[in-house]
Amino acid sequence: MFSKSCEYGIKATLFIAQKSQWGERVSLKEIAAAIDSPIAFTAKILQVLAKASIVNSTKGLHGGYEIEKECLPKISLKQIVQAIDGNRIFDGCALGLKICNAKEPCPMHSQFVIIRNKLSETLASSNLLNVAMNLNLGLTVLKR
Amino acid sequence: MFSKSCEYGIKATLFIAQKSQWGERVSLKEIAAAIDSPIAFTAKILQVLAKASIVNSTKGLHGGYEIEKECLPKISLKQIVQAIDGNRIFDGCALGLKICNAKEPCPMHSQFVIIRNKLSETLASSNLLNVAMNLNLGLTVLKR
DNA sequence: GTAAAATCGGATAAAAAGGTCTTTATATCT
DNA sequence: AGATATAAAGACCTTTTTATCCGATTTTAC
Ligand code: FES
Ligand code: FES
Numbered sequence: 001m002f003s004k005s006c007e008y009g010i011k012a013t014l015f016i017a018q019k020s021q022w023g024e025r026v027s028l029k030e031i032a033a034a035i036d037s038p039i040a041f042t043a044k045i046l047q048v049l050a051k052a053s054i055v056n057s058t059k060g061l062h063g064g065y066e067i068e069k070e071c072l073p074k075i076s077l078k079q080i081v082q083a084i085d086g087n088r089i090f091d092g093c094a095l096g097l098k099i100c101n102a103k104e105p106c107p108m109h110s111q112f113v114i115i116r117n118k119l120s121e122t123l124a125s126s127n128l129l130n131v132a133m134n135l136n137l138g139l140t141v142l143k144r
Numbered sequence: 145m146f147s148k149s150c151e152y153g154i155k156a157t158l159f160i161a162q163k164s165q166w167g168e169r170v171s172l173k174e175i176a177a178a179i180d181s182p183i184a185f186t187a188k189i190l191q192v193l194a195k196a197s198i199v200n201s202t203k204g205l206h207g208g209y210e211i212e213k214e215c216l217p218k219i220s221l222k223q224i225v226q227a228i229d230g231n232r233i234f235d236g237c238a239l240g241l242k243i244c245n246a247k248e249p250c251p252m253h254s255q256f257v258i259i260r261n262k263l264s265e266t267l268a269s270s271n272l273l274n275v276a277m278n279l280n281l282g283l284t285v286l287k288r
Numbered sequence: 289g290t291a292a293a294a295t296c297g298g299a300t301a302a303a304a305a306g307g308t309c310t311t312t313a314t315a316t317c318t
Numbered sequence: 319a320g321a322t323a324t325a326a327a328g329a330c331c332t333t334t335t336t337a338t339c340c341g342a343t344t345t346t347a348c
Pocket of ligand 2: 236237238239241245246249250251253254
């Protein structure tokens with residue numbers, strides 16, 4: 001479904017979001033430990049996220065990653081996925097035709113668009129604040 | 145969503161199904177041409193499909209691939225996906241946790257299972273006969 | 289100035305995708 | 319029956335993409 005980069009990207013962002021609720025800033029090492037991801041690889045993904053201005057990064061001593069508290073309710077999971085994996089998941093053909101086109105559809109098109117749209121809506125209507133709250137309630141986890 | 149192998153596998157099976165309606169048997173070369181796929185790679189996928197007894201293969205002169213007409217309504221797209229990509233799509237965690245578990249769910253679990261199940265149902269409730277009929281009506285295409 | 293932290297450029301490893309050649313099975317034609 | 323052409327099966331190799339790692343550089347607080 002998602003690439004490994006995207007999985008790590010989502011988990012990293014959620015962890016940052018959780019800590020950012022209390023105004024805490026977290027380091028790369030903390031993130032990698034919290035989500036159980038390869039540290040150097042995670043760094044690259046965070047760069048992408050930073051360039052897409054989904055997270056803020058600060059260099060130097062006491063640096064790290066954070067998200068402004070006011071932004072938390074405005075950032076959706078869909079934005080993260082788009083920043084990392086692009087939107088082929090949201091508009092690509094299920095059977096790999098160069099472009100999905102309802103005028104000359106592949107045999108899965110009519111049923112696939114329903115699922116694709118459902119996925120898109122679900123991700124678009126989620127926001128970091130809600131997801132982070134479930135995290136610190138212990139209702140969900142980022143690693144096991 | 146699906147691997148390239150799976151995409152080719154589905155398209156190949158659908159093409160074979162279409163021809164098998166009229167009792168025709170098709171060769172590897174015909175299949176690869178019809179679905180616009182790399183010929184040798186397609187051969188490998190067809191071997192998997194043959195071993196899963198989703199298609200029948202016959203060696204030698206006038207050999208090729210076919211599906212018994214009576215089987216067409218009994219084979220679902222889900223079977224094809226499972227034979228090639230396994231069922232990680234149907235039971236795997238969206239965020240890459242080793243196993244998806246509702247007791248200790250990842251933050252996407254509750255929303256993701258809905259989509260996953262919808263996909264599973266959709267694929268399970270489709271059968272080759274229906275899909276093949278749309279193909280020969282020209283309502284859908286396998287390449288462009 | 290020094291230590292801590294992210295950035296950057298590239299190197300390496302692993303997996304997915306695709307290709308080549310040989311072998312085996314099968315129908316048809318001597 | 320035997321030779322031959324055809325078509326899939328099987329073993330192995332190459333390329334491409336994805337995933338992961340390393341070292342040098344820059345930025346910042348103390
Ligand atoms: S054409 Fe294949 S999903 Fe739309
Ligand atoms: S635990 Fe992640 S989808 Fe179920």
